[in-house]
Amino acid sequence: MASLTNQIFVFMVVLFLFVLKTSASLENHSSIDGLLPFSAKHVTQTTLIVHCRNKGDDLGVIRLNWKDSFDFRFRVNLRKTTTYTCSFEWPNNTATFDIFRADRDDNPKSKYGVCSECIWSIYEPTPCRDRRDGGQPQCFPWYH
DSSP, rough: OOOHHHHHHHHHHHHHHHHHHHHTTTTTTTTTTTTTTOOOOOOOOOOOEEEEOSSSOOOEEEEEEETTTOOOOOOOOOOHHHHHHHHEEEETEHHHHHHEHHHHHHHTTTTTTOOOEEEEEEEESSSEEEEETSOOOOOOOOOO
């Protein structure tokens, strides 16, 4: 009986080492990732490319890494028509959005309220204007 137990133990150790070796030698094949124990993993931080402009001011192209931020300052024109449009580019997607519109962001009658400091969180599914009071952010559709 002890001999059979030892054989099973040796077989399990050999099988484990075989799987471990196979896993290490196939680490570049994504079709098996996660199937074998100790398979290699790959984490990528995506760069977001931002380009913001209005009729008279081009802020240029900015590359943002994960958790980076970008800010700019301006004054709303007297006619209250100031608009800054930004394009956002991820590796496989591009979207456009008016990051500031005077009628939406500088109008006390707007349902979104006036923001003297407009704070946006940009997500691939949607841009969201954060609230200073910590309340629920207001998310908007992309223009594509």
